[in-house]
Amino acid sequence: MTVPLELPKAIDLSHHLNSIARNRYASPLKDILNYMAQPGMISLAGGLPHPSLFPFAGASVSVYTPDTDLKHGVVPPASEQMTLAIPKTAPSKGALSLDATMQYANSMGLPELREWLHAFTRDVLSPAYANFEILLHEGNTAAWAKVCRLLLDRGDYVLLEEFSFPSAMGPWVPEGCKGVPVKMDGQGLRADDLERVLTEWETAHPGERRPRVLYTVPQGANPTGTTMSPERMRDVYDVCRRFDVIVCEDAPYHALSFRPFQITPEPVDPVGVSGEEFRRTLPPSFLKYDTEGRVIRLETFSKTLAPGSRLGYFVANPLFTERLLRATEVESQTPSGWSMAIVSQLLHTWGQAGYLQWLSNLRDSYELRRNIMCAALAKQFVALPAEQYASQVPGCEGVALYPRGTDPATIKPDQVPVASFVAPAGGMFLWIRFYLTGAPRFRELQASGHEDPEKAFMDDMWKALADNLVLLTPGSYYVPVTTTFDAATSKLPTTSERGGEPNVGFFRFAFSYGDRAEMEEGIHRVEQVVSKLWGY
Amino acid sequence: MTVPLELPKAIDLSHHLNSIARNRYASPLKDILNYMAQPGMISLAGGLPHPSLFPFAGASVSVYTPDTDLKHGVVPPASEQMTLAIPKTAPSKGALSLDATMQYANSMGLPELREWLHAFTRDVLSPAYANFEILLHEGNTAAWAKVCRLLLDRGDYVLLEEFSFPSAMGPWVPEGCKGVPVKMDGQGLRADDLERVLTEWETAHPGERRPRVLYTVPQGANPTGTTMSPERMRDVYDVCRRFDVIVCEDAPYHALSFRPFQITPEPVDPVGVSGEEFRRTLPPSFLKYDTEGRVIRLETFSKTLAPGSRLGYFVANPLFTERLLRATEVESQTPSGWSMAIVSQLLHTWGQAGYLQWLSNLRDSYELRRNIMCAALAKQFVALPAEQYASQVPGCEGVALYPRGTDPATIKPDQVPVASFVAPAGGMFLWIRFYLTGAPRFRELQASGHEDPEKAFMDDMWKALADNLVLLTPGSYYVPVTTTFDAATSKLPTTSERGGEPNVGFFRFAFSYGDRAEMEEGIHRVEQVVSKLWGY
Structure with a gap:
């Protein structure tokens, strides 16, 4: 998890936390964990069930190889599939096991999966600050609801695209928050309109708190299908920086970023590229411009692997991940151990190059x-x-x-x-x-x-x-x-x-x-x- | 899902919903589902990814047989294990498949698992009202947080045992709610003290709203290990009924209900009993006394199967499950498809008698x-x-x-x-x-x-x-x-x-x-x- 030394650290954004987030506290039980590691310690303190009592004796999942051609909807024959095995007990220290992944676990999420995703984020998205962190979550629906409960106070306004996914309004509308639509064009959210809304705020909404949160889907937006150009993203980020707005980047469709379109009577069959070329030509994340740590990226495996995994991850500054962790401990604990174990095994088996190849082929499809x-x-x-x-x-x-x-x-x-x-x-x-x-x-x-x-x-x-x-x-x-x-x-x-x-x-x-x-x-x-x- | 006709229906408890729960609304997208079923309909409306693009080609999980002796921590040999297979596509209509369980799904949870649990609840817990419902959730931590956001308004008081699990306070303390401890004895929460607290409320807390929610762990409470007698439960329910209090019954340890204890110099090895005898001698749930539908039961597989499943279920009246469903749609969607599929296959494979035998053996352990x-x-x-x-x-x-x-x-x-x-x-x-x-x-x-x-x-x-x-x-x-x-x-x-x-x-x-x-x-x-x- 090395990062170039020259990148800045996230700035202090603690004034953005709402009163609920500020008042969360660590469970006192967690203190005990520090003592557990002492050699010879006998712990009668934890409340863990004994793993010998879990009925799961082993699992194996057949998966496609990462270079499977996905354009024709054909399941590859068994001979071309790979097998992910998860044994009951770990064959070697640190190896994945059902006994461990079926147990209560740290709410940050499975460490080997977080590490994989940290390296992937660094290598593929290149955040512009050094100390970004990965926190697993249960999919972007859960993640955005957690962000709302991190940042929004009753009566707050949320900046969002003038056409936006209705379920994304579901967490804050019943809390008495209101949306502020920002005009769009063929590239999605317009930076100039965002600036206009924020500049005119005090005049247009006297006495009401200026919005501090932007919810946006930069690539393949739902419903408009729009994708921001890199210039647009830089401009939007710049406005957010100047007006001290937190950017919540909902990125389910990022990997599904297409090449330009031409009107043709017959559909063009896209030409596949290597995972490495895919990586190089992938549109940027807001993280690329985020020198301050004001972007919260919501990543999910729902579109890249399967929605039923109910698994994704935050990329955010350490202040936000720590407060999100406190909420996670008392509101969900961790994503499913099955989901974490299987996705982690898949990604470690495929490797970064393999996953990029998978994404490239998926994009083609x-x-x-x-x-x-x-x-x-x-x-x-x-x-x-x-x-x-x-x-x-x-x-x-x-x-x-x-x-x-x-x-x-x-x-x-x-x-x-x-x-x-x-x-x-x-x-x-x-x-x-x-x-x-x-x-x-x-x-x-x-x-x-x-x-x-x-x-x-x-x-x-x-x-x-x-x-x-x-x-x-x-x-x-x-x-x-x-x-x-x-x-x-x-x-x-x-x-x-x-x-x-x-x-x-x-x-x-x-x-x-x-x-x-x-x-x-x-x-x-x-x-x-x-x-x-x-x-x- | 038949229920005896003579049981009453739940009474109207809608005045217990907080403002957030009242203001939740169904996603407009759900309306479209009604039209989907028309023969010949082509839907370009849904936003589902195509299941041919999920990389999971099949899964198999080895599990213990339900009659495994769990007292000695020995994994049964492979020859005595069973295999749960989940194929990519369903071999017959309605059969479980990865394509279905890895897809977006109804937020009530996997139907065949809900049906199994409805029958189990009816047969084992015998709720005293007819129209109870099952809604799946992501474990009791998530479930209790959802209940808090269903019922509690800022500043409310929560009735709870004088010693109570700290994580259970985590969801409401940062929201500005306060606990009202009820005294305990060797049988847990005391009904007489609950009545005293409620009777004296107006005098002791002038101008503050009387608590309307009791959080309790009736069996094997954490930390006190206490279990209420049936009489105690009936008395507590009666106080709650008279004071219009909703009972949130957190039941993770219900199946781990032991036989009486005697002081002996050597530990007594419990004598195993049949699943049927286990069922007959299991302590009651508050549901047994719940003629009005004012009990919300939080059930989890964390202690009976494994915490990593992050899976459990509410048993509650239809008004509460509908509002919890609206929250679930925008806050978590569903539990993990992996967890639902594997647990459902396990329970259907074992059957009710098998699961009861498993619980009986687990209890012995x-x-x-x-x-x-x-x-x-x-x-x-x-x-x-x-x-x-x-x-x-x-x-x-x-x-x-x-x-x-x-x-x-x-x-x-x-x-x-x-x-x-x-x-x-x-x-x-x-x-x-x-x-x-x-x-x-x-x-x-x-x-x-x-x-x-x-x-x-x-x-x-x-x-x-x-x-x-x-x-x-x-x-x-x-x-x-x-x-x-x-x-x-x-x-x-x-x-x-x-x-x-x-x-x-x-x-x-x-x-x-x-x-x-x-x-x-x-x-x-x-x-x-x-x-x-x-x-x-």
Whole structure:
């Protein structure tokens, strides 16, 4: 765990801890651990069950080799699989055993796994400060809830993307906190808008505490599929530094970072690269710019190995990991010993190069899925570069979709397409922006003075899609809760009340699960509904 | 999951939910699940990773048979082990597979495990209301923290045993809640003292909300090793019902409920019984008396299988499980898929009768350990029935320990012994009460006007024991936090300030881990220190 000596240490950020975090204390029982190590000591102090009474006598897990081609959904034959064995007792000192991993354990998490991840973080993400630490957790859902309970006080505001994963609001909304949406573009969160929000805070919210926490998904954001450029990340970090904001970087999709996209009628099959090339071309983490230790990175194995592992890790400064550890001791103890043991064995068996190769192949697999969905859209609509064809349509970036049969030569630069999207540079989701003024029913709703024509039209469209046997996720699900929420009475604000963009609506299309035939048929069904609603 | 029709349903206890629990809401994404089941539906809505991308191709776990004799710490030979296999894909519809258990899943927990546990709870614990539910959790530490966040508001008081597990205070102390200790006797929590506390509440705490939550470990309590009789449980439940208190029953040691203890020079080897006899003679759960659904039972596999499983379950009324589910969705999602799959396979493979046989044998093993430790004490001290020999010593119950060489015939009924203990009827701990007035150093401390001579003496004694290479856990660790706690400044109250019993001190002795030789040598070392400090 050596780090270059020249890196700075994290600065003191203790003023960010909330009152709960400050008042946590170590269990007095832990003091005893210091004495346990004395030679000849007999401890009648601990409350550990005896491991001879655990019924588990050994475990073995068959796993893929790290160079398995994942693009075709084929399970490799048994002869090409590896076996992870976890014996009941350790064959040598320090080796993994069920007796140890099934026992109560230090809440930091399995030491050999933490060490592996520390080296991986250092080698792959290059944090810009020296004393970052690794603390295991039970997946990013649990991790973000722990961060909320570390930093947020009742009534606080949380900075987040203007479309954000609803479960990420779940921990703080019932606590009386409120979201502050930051505007996005094709690269995700906009640094200039973040700066605007923070600069105008005192004027816009007199007497209310300025937000001190930014929750962001920099790569393959859910739902928008956006990925920040390195420059954008540096700018966002800089604003956070200047306004003393803690950056909570939720990074489930980081490894699923794709190469650039081109409109093609047939999906491009991505060319595999070595783990080392993958590492070199992986987008940065906020940690790379984090000279002060103000980034809390939430890493998970949910997307890179399997969600059922319920295992991930924090990368954060020692002050934060220590306080998170105190919470973990009394709120969850440790992640599952099964999960820690199996993932640790897997990573040690594969090695860093192997894991990078696995991630590279996994990325290819999702990149192919992205390409399949985008090609399906290009087949059902006329797909053209927005820059070239819709340059005067506000907010239209990436690929513009026009009705089937449209002659590109006739398109005027201010002509509103049916929809547009920025091809995701990572993750599992395509976020499609529909331009509603082309739909007669939307214009009717507007003309009738409906209080939220965008939402009403998109609700109708969602039902029409479901009736045509294709399910999408409505964009409205991802609108941050910006007001004090009362589950018994609360009504969410309308599109105009929340300052949402007029005349547009969004759906999230997931390309993570369906196979090629399903995605193509699904997009076909979407086009059927669109052509009916848009009347072409 | 049939239940006798004549049982009542849980009453409405919604007024017990705190503001956070009331304001939790279901994720909008869950709505979509209802549509997924339609035939022919193509879903591009979910965000699930594709299971072909999970690297786990199969798992197998060797386990003991349920009738393994656990008293001798011997791993059964491989030929006597069973194998739990979890294939990547399900061999038949509904069968367990890694593809399913490694995927995101319903936060209630693995359905086949919940069903098994529902039937087990019904058959073994016989709840007195019809519509109890099972919700899986990540072990009782996590479960109790979730209950705190379900019921407690800032500043609330929590009823608990006068000696209670410190980690159980960890979730609510930093939230500004306070403990209300209820006096104990050899059977644990006293119903009459619980009633006194609640009756006198308005007088003793004018303007403060009466406690509405009781946290209790009815069997094999930590640290006191006490177990409530059925009558005691009925009386405690009755007080809770009359004062509208929710009973949180933390039940990790329930299955480790021992048969009566007799003082013998050699440890008694418990006679094994069938799983069915074990079931019939198991002490009741509070659920047995719970006609209203006001008991939240925390069950865990930490002591019955292994702590590293980080798996357990709530038994509670549907209102509470629904609100706990909403919290679980945004705070942890599910327990580890590995843990759920392996434990579920184990229980389904063993069957209910098998699991009961396992628990019966496990109980025998811990009962033997209790007997070993008690016999070691009887060997190092003169151990006599307190009822007979110390009948006039206040608070002296169970077994009284006198200095080596004491002639029983010379003992007067008001003669203070060195120590006494109630032989635990369950669990992992022996709680020994030391009578400090026999120790010259204690009398010195008292005479010198020390502000807390009990604590000072016990601290010294702990250090003397550690110097003599035996570790015990100080009784002071288990004193509830009864004042608003500030980690930066707080000083815990002295024995007299908190109304603690004068002239006595406690140590917790764990018999769960050491082997016979260690326990006997450990107790010998304790006696060496005692004889020095007591000057005999």
